[in-house]
Amino acid sequence: MDPYTPRTRPGTRKKNIGLSQKEYTKITGTIASVRRHRQPLDGIDDGLDSGSHFSGDRYSKNHNDSSFIAETSFVRAPLNSRVVSSSNPPKSKGKEKQESLDRIPLDIQEALVLEDLLFVLTGIEGTCITCHPEYSAEDDDPLQGIRFVVNSSLDSSLSDLVERIIPLGMYYTAISAFVEHRSHLDYGLVNHALCAAIREMLRDYQTLLSQLEHAFNTSASFSLQKLWFYVHPTVHTLSLIYQLILELATADDPGADASSSSSEEDDEEAAKNEALGLGGASLKAVLSEINKGDIAGSSSGISVKGGEVLTIIYERMQNMSGDPTASAIYGKLLKKAGKPYVEMLRDWVASGRLMDPYEELLVKESKFIDRGTLEMDYTDEYWERRYTLRDGSTSTGSSKRHQAGIPSPRSPGGRLPGGACVPPLLESWKHKILLAGKYLNVIRECGIEMPRDKAYGDDEELSMDEERFYKFIEDAYSHANRTLLQLLLKDQQLIPRLRSLKRFFFLSQSSFFTNLLDLSATELRKSSKSASVVKLQSLLDLALNTDAVGEDALFREDIRVTMADSGLYDFLMKVVTVTGAVKAEEGPAGPEETKKEKEEKKPMQAIDAMMFDYQVKFPLSLVISRKTILRYQLLFRFLLHLKHVEQGLCSMWTEQMTTPWRCAVPKHPEFAGWRLRVCLLRARMLAFIQQILAFVTFEVLEPNWHALEAKLDKVVTVDQLLRDHVDFLDTCLKESMLTSSSLIRACSKSIIACQTFAFYSSSFTKSANQAIAADDPTNDPSKTKRWDILNRFEAHFNHWFDSHLGHVQFNASSDNVSLLPLVVRLNSIKSMYATES
Structure with missing residues (x-):
């Protein structure tokens, strides 16, 4: 390899490798002059000049030098004095003062700087260009890169140009550390692809450095200006990558600031807690649990990977869209990183x-x-x-x-x-x-x-x-x-199944249901716990085999009889009412609460607990899911309750067609008035139940079902199909007054009043027979009790009827205009029977 020669004029280099005696004398004299000013390395230079090897004394003198690393590999041995090792990092903070370059000629300074730059551009510390005095490989973040500084005694004409080039060393070391760090498995495939793309760009950079080194070693005309000319585009390219890796490396939530600020406020917060009576170990335990939950759901433990990496690259590309180089670099990285x-x-x-x-x-x-x-x-x-x-x-x-x-x-x-x-x-x-x-x-x-x-x-x-x-x-x-x-x-025949489901659960379309109620009347009068579900299922199968035709017969094996655990209206009130009461923290229950609990524990009749279930297999269970089946069951139980009360009132009407109610009693004008009031109240209740049943059936369920069928004919997405089906059921529940707590309470109280009145049918008949059998109507002992019961029924029903009507009118005028037909129906009942009264 040729010795490092000062710059010569272009074209003056000889074709032969040898030097003249004059040139050789000049070069050796220049090198000897430089070595006299390099005090720390004089011993080594003298040893090299004399041709001798490192002696024992010489090694003992320099064996503590941090730049010397024992290396058995011949390939890496020449770099031992410069390679930064993790075991022996450069201790730049304690570095000896650099030698002065004032007395060295300008061309020699340029040769020395060129030699150092070729090392610095690969992250290796040089002689004239060293690590920053504040840099420490142990303490500083490697992702920030190694900062290099130039010898202050370097000529200013060279120093200015070197200052523009040495950031490449910082960029290269930071990018290399990022690639090595983010290539671990935990960072995911996107980071791996990004590192591979950056590594490919670094390979081009390393190729450029090898070409520059070859030019430095073979071309006498190679100068600092030429080096800057070749690396100038690369400075901008690596700076763009460096800015990107800095943002990726610092995208995690900073924890240092939060910890420092929290430590400063500990004393003040403790004083506040103590003043409020919140201090103590129990509070700290609770707060620690809360903090654990916050950490579990926080982003501090999630590394920057996947979509976040692509987002950061894309945002930088958009923010620097005016720079063609940045758009090209970030666009390439986005494509490569986004491939996996x-x-x-x-x-x-x-x-x-x-x-x-x-x-x-x-x-x-x-x-x-x-x-x-x-x-x-x-x-x-x-x-x-x-x-x-x-x-x-x-x-x-x-x-x-x-x-x-x-x-x-x-x-x-x-x-x-x-x-x-x-x-x-x-x-x-x-x-x-x-x-x-x-x-x-x-x-x-x-x-x-x-x-x-x-x-x-x-x-x-x-x-x-x-x-x-x-x-x-x-x-x-x-x-x-x-x-x-x-x-x-x-x-999977979804539409036919939905039609059969509608006919099974909505009573107006169930031709078998009346037959089922007749067959199972005895069993349905028992309590819900005593009734046999197996027997009811057998009676249901019998009714379906007798009356079900078409699609009902095709899917009859999918319907089952089940018993609910709670009453319909109690369940609805729990769903629509939000309470924050904690039972364990309440005091002892009062007599009224105890009485209410006993009433709630009273067993239900099987007719009030019976409901249907519908079994379908996957994938139909996505559409006819437990969520939708529950809605069908709520509507079914509401209709069944109305139907049951209607049957009770109709049975009462049949019973009141017998002798005690139809015979003439001229001697009992008071009894005739009582009997008329009973029949009038029964007629009002029956009209109320029938109007509610007709409204829900013909003005809520039927129109909404036809609207659903029209939507199913035009459905284009599965998600839209699921939403349309659930929206149909939710609309039916809302328009049937089963989603408002005030409407549920008023309507249920009115219906239960009618149901209780129908249960008293035999008692009213017994009172009528006693009144007719009494010899002296004025001294009839049961008269007072008879009138008292009737007056209580009338007052109770009138109160809840008016309350229900008021709530219906309010909701119809605000957010549920579909209740307007019901308002008309209830007002007609009120005006008709008010006139008769």
């Missing part, structure tokens, strides 16, 4: 397989939820929570970020961490991406395998910035949606 992300998305939307080992994708799977939960779950956990978006958003626009499992945003900027951060390019497509894979998984659960779409071959790469990628998502979503709709509507 796109591949995971392709697998998900095309085949329904979620291959996300490092939780980087915007879709997550709850594996503990399987389709078996559909048999017992009343909230559709399988469909709603089996596959969800990590950011907690839903297709309806609501957000569930407050729920467990949804990470909190990063404190700087409010960006969600890790895979929960949806790349901006996919923000408007995330719901279609979720639904496409969700539909395909339902199909796979049915035993139908979905092969990967071959529209775009496996070898063809797609990128998030290409229109073809979004066309692929749209096609995959349409295919999955169309396939599942076909499976539900055609193969």
Whole structure:
């Protein structure tokens, strides 16, 4: 290798390798002059000049030098004096004062600086260019890079140019440390792909350095200006990558500031707690549990990976869109880093397989939820929570970020961490991406395998910035949606099943139901715990075999008789009423509360507890789920209760057609008035029950069912099908007055008053016979009791009838205009019987 020669004029270099005696004398004299000024290295230089090797004394003198590293490899041995080792980091803070370059000629200074720069650009400390005095390899963050400084005695004409070049050393060391750190498995595939892309760029940089070193060693015309000319574009490129890795490295929530600020406020907070009586170990224990819960749902433990990495790159590319170089660099990194992300998305939307080992994708799977939960779950956990978006958003626009499992945003900027951060390019497509894979998984659960779409071959790469990628998502979503709709509507006969479900649960369309009530009248009069469900099921099968035709007969094996654990109105009040009472903390119950509890524990009749259940298999259980079956059951029990009370009042009317009620009693004018009042009250109650039953049946259920059928004929997505079905049931419940606590209370009290009055039918007949048999009507001992019972029934029914009418009118005028027909019906009853009274 030629000695480091000062710069010569272009074209003056000789073709032969040898030097003239004059040139050789000049060069050796210049080198000898430089060595005289390099005090710390004089011993080594003298040893090299004399041709001798390191002696024992010489080694003993320098064996503590931190730059010497024992190295058996011959390849790395020449770099031992400069390579930074983790075992022997450079102790720059205690570094000896650098030698002065004032007495060295300018061309020699340039040669020395050029030699140092070739090392510094690879992160190795030089002689004239060293690490910053404040830099420590043990204390400083390697992701910040090694800062280099130039010898202050270097000529200013060279120093200015060197200052522009040495940031490359900091950029290179920081980027190399980032690549090494983020290549660990825990950082996920996106970070691995990003590191591979950056490593490829660094390979180009290293190629440039090798070319520059070759030029330095072989070209006598190679100068500092030429070096700056070649590395100038690279400075900007590496600075862009350096800024990116800094943002990625510092994107986690800072914990130092929070800990310091909390420590400063500890004394003040403790004083406040003590003044408020909140101090003590118990409070600290509670607060520690709360803090644990906060940490579990926070973003501090989630590394920057997956969608968050792509988001940061995309945002930097958008913010620096005016810089062509930045757009090109960040665009390339976004494409390379997004490749595994796109591949995971392709697998998900095309085949329904979620291959996300490092939780980087915007879709997550709850594996503990399987389709078996559909048999017992009343909230559709399988469909709603089996596959969800990590950011907690839903297709309806609501957000569930407050729920467990949804990470909190990063404190700087409010960006969600890790895979929960949806790349901006996919923000408007995330719901279609979720639904496409969700539909395909339902199909796979049915035993139908979905092969990967071959529209775009496996070898063809797609990128998030290409229109073809979004066309692929749209096609995959349409295919999955169309396939599942076909499976539900055609193969699984969804529409006929919904029609049979309506006829089974809504009494006006159930031709078998009257026969069932007649067959099971004896069993239904028992208590709910004493009634035999097996016997009732046998009677139901008999009624279905006798009267069911068409679709009812086709699906009759799916309907079952069950018994409810609580009363209808109690259950509805629990659902619509929110209470914060804690039973364990309440005091001893008063006599009124004890009486109420005893009444609540009173066993129900089987007629009040009986309801139907409907069994369907997957995938129909997605549409006819436990959540929807529960709504059908509530409507059925309400209609059944109305029907039962109507039958009781009709039976009372039949009984009052007998002799005690129809015979003439001229000697008993008081009894005739009482008898008329009883019949009039029974007629008012019957009219009230029949109007409620007719309103719910013909003005709520029928119109809403026809609206649902019209929607099902035009449905285009499975999610829309599910929403339409649930909306139909929710609308029916609301318009049937079963979602408002005030309406439920007033309506239930009125209906129960009618039911109790019908139960007293035999008592009224007994009182009538006693009145007729009495010799002296004026001295009839049962007269007072007879009138007292009737007056209490009238007052009770009138009170709750007026209360119910008032609540119906209020709701009809505010948020439930569908109740207006019921207002007209109830007002007609009130005006008709008020006139007769």
